Amino acid sequence: xxxxxxxxxxxxxxxxxxxxxxxxxxxxxxxxxxxxxxxxxxxxxxxxxxxxxxxxxxxxxxxxxxxxxxxxxxxxxxxxxxxxxxxxxxxxxxxxxxxxxxxxxxxxxxxxxxxxxxxxxxxxxxxxxxxxxxxxxxxxxxxxxxxxxxxxxxxxxxxxxxxxxxxxxxxxxxxxxxxxxxxxxxxxxxxxxxxxxxxxxxxxxxxxxxxxxxxxxxxxxxxxxxxxxxxxxxxxxxxxxxxxxxxxxxxxxxxxxxxxxxxxxxxxxxxxxxxxxxxxxxxxxxxxxxxxxxxxxxxxxxxxxxxxxxxxxxxxxxxxxxxxxxxxxxxxxxxxxxxx
Numbered sequence: 001x002x003x004x005x006x007x008x009x010x011x012x013x014x015x016x017x018x019x020x021x022x023x024x025x026x027x028x029x030x031x032x033x034x035x036x037x038x039x040x041x042x043x044x045x046x047x048x049x050x051x052x053x054x055x056x057x058x059x060x061x062x063x064x065x066x067x068x069x070x071x072x073x074x075x076x077x078x079x080x081x082x083x084x085x086x087x088x089x090x091x092x093x094x095x096x097x098x099x100x101x102x103x104x105x106x107x108x109x110x111x112x113x114x115x116x117x118x119x120x121x122x123x124x125x126x127x128x129x130x131x132x133x134x135x136x137x138x139x140x141x142x143x144x145x146x147x148x149x150x151x152x153x154x155x156x157x158x159x160x161x162x163x164x165x166x167x168x169x170x171x172x173x174x175x176x177x178x179x180x181x182x183x184x185x186x187x188x189x190x191x192x193x194x195x196x197x198x199x200x201x202x203x204x205x206x207x208x209x210x211x212x213x214x215x216x217x218x219x220x221x222x223x224x225x226x227x228x229x230x231x232x233x234x235x236x237x238x239x240x241x242x243x244x245x246x247x248x249x250x251x252x253x254x255x256x257x258x259x260x261x262x263x264x265x266x267x268x269x270x271x272x273x274x275x276x277x278x279x280x281x282x283x284x285x286x287x288x289x290x291x292x293x294x295x296x297x298x299x300x301x302x303x304x305x306x307x308x309x310x311x312x313x314x315x316x317x318x319x320x321x322x323x324x325x326x327x328x329x330x331x332x333x334x335x336x337x338x339x340x
Contacts, residue, residue, distance in 0.1 A: 017280040017289050024276070024292035028079070031299040032072045036064060038306050074197040074261050075302045075316070076295045077205040079268055080213070081258040083276070083294020084287050086269030088216055088251035091223050092244060093157055099270040100255040103160030106264035107167045108138020109256055113263075114171055114186055118178045127189070128204050128260035135256035138163060143248070192265035192317025194302055201261040208257025212250045217287050219247050265317050267324030268294050268301075297323075 036048045043060060050056045051064045086099045093103075100106050112134020116122040122130065142163050146155040171190070175183045216223070222243045255269070272294035280289055301319040308314060 017286045020279045021289040021292045024296050028295040028299050035072050036068050070198050071194050073202045075194050075298050077209050078258040078262045079295035079298030080291040081254040082269040083272035084291040085251040085254040087273040087290035090273050104164035105135050105255045107164040109135035109259035110264045111167045114174045118174050131260040132256040139252040189263050191315045192263040193315035194262050205257045205261040212253045215250045267320040271327050
């Protein structure tokens with residue numbers, strides 16, 4: 001642990017977590033660079049770097065800036081947003097399953113997007129706005145339903161699972177009643193994908209990351225106290241309900257921005273925080289290492305999605321869902337072995 005002091009303030013930095021975060025960020029950027037070279041028209045790394053430096057030819061600049069860079073930036077930012085959001089929710093609920101996937105937020109975002117897409121005939125930014133509104137409304141509903149003289153983590157998760165099940169039924173009904181082409185488009189969106197994403201989606205998720213990640217980092221110390229229990233947090237001077245509300249709202253905003261940009265991508269928010277924590281050898285992942293791990297996981301998943309089946313650019317949500325199944329199976333076997 002290193003303490004940095006300057007101008008009357010001090011910050012405690014977990015040295016190993018800082019190193020892990022930097023390494024994961026470099027890995028994410030390296031995979032992102034590889035993704036810029038990958039596609040129907042492969043481009044050498046040197047030409048991509050030359051184009052990014054403003055010295056490329058017109059053809060390479062068009063492919064890099066118009067076709068691939070928005071997708072790569074969305075992948076990096078969505079992965080970072082999901083990793084940070086998952087770290088907050090898992091700390092608040094003190095449960096490794098306490099991620100936006102399990103507390104109903106991504107399902108609520110999907111409901112909002114489907115209503116705009118299938119009922120209001122919206123598209124593009126309108127669908128993204130619908131996803132954000134759906135995520136926020138779902139978060140408020142889960143919070144109010146779980147509230148009883150405060151919010152207990154197990155009640156929050158149980159209410160989230162229940163609300164998620166109801167919204168899944170509603171989503172299925174919306175797709176069932178839609179026209180065939182609309183149902184196909186909606187189902188593709190529900191898988192979660194970065195295919196064809198443009199600068200509009202980059203702006204949506206970038207605003208969420210730039211505004212909200214500093215908020216959760218600022219409250220990082222209080223988050224660690226909350227993870228030890230409300231009584232311990234109160235003893236250390238944490239205003240529990242206010243801090244929990246601020247962190248939860250910030251995490252909801254990150255999840256909403258990510259879902260609005262790329263759809264409900266599974267697994268990343270669930271797995272990024274514990275994986276970063278294991279690398280950091282810490283009981284819980286810091287916000288920034290979890291964000292860097294999320295970015296690295298989603299970039300790697302997008303590379304796999306582009307190269308798993310030659311000639312078929314499958315949605316990255318398919319890859320992350322498959323990895324999520326493997327991860328949950330490993331988690332269950334690990335718990336079973338620990339009990340023995």
